[in-house]
Amino acid sequence: MNAGVRDEAVGRIVDHEGIGHDECARLVGELVTVEQLRAVVAEYNWDCGYEVPAAVVAHPACDRGLALLLFWEFDDGHVFVDGTSEGRSGVDDPMGRRYARTLVDGLREGRFPSGSTVYDTxxxxxxxxxxxxxKARLRELRTRRKLTEFPEAFLRPELG
Known part of the structure; x- marks a missing residue:
């Protein structure tokens, strides 16, 4: 598959013109690289539902850096870490719950491999x-404070 085809595949998913959310999620499964997954995440409209993000975090190419990026910066995935989700986005959406569960459990249990995506927590x-x-003292203090809220698996940076 050449770079043009890959870009077209990503564009088809994020534009989703004439195709439904389930088909977009299926197309995520056909992507090959974490770079493609990152491109989808970068352009995805989160108002379109959780089918595509759920497919991204379930994809075998999703690495730990991308998972951390999703956890900390997109759609407040981190609010699901304590198992309570009342009043939070995605809670009434079964696909939103699936996305959050796959992301949180995957990070907690170390299911996402290290890869090319760098993410500094x-x-x-x-x-x-x-x-x-x-800067070293600030990181140390931030780490100590965050460890009272989150398990270490969510805080360790993926620095490549």
Whole structure:
């Protein structure tokens, strides 16, 4: 498959002209690379439902960096970590619950492999800065605070 076909496949999913959400989710399953999945996520309109995001996190090419990106930055996936979801987006949508469950359980249980997607959670990684520097101390404090709210699996950065 050449790059033009891949771009066309991603465009067909995010534009979803003339095709339903279930068909878009099926098309996600035909994508090959995490780069394609990232392109879908970057352009996806979250008002269109959870079928496509659920297919992305269930895709074998979805790596830990992409999962962290989805967890922390898209649609507040992180609010589902404690198992309570009352009043939160997606709770009334079975596909929204499936998406959140796959994402949260996958991160918690280490199901997403390390890959090419880099995502810095801002926690841990004190070694990235000179010892004792403000940035190193900030990361350490942020990590300590966040560990009271989230398991370590959600906080470890994926730095490639």
């Amino acid at each position: 801002g926690c841990f990684g004190e070694h990235l800065h000179p010892a004792g520097s403000g």
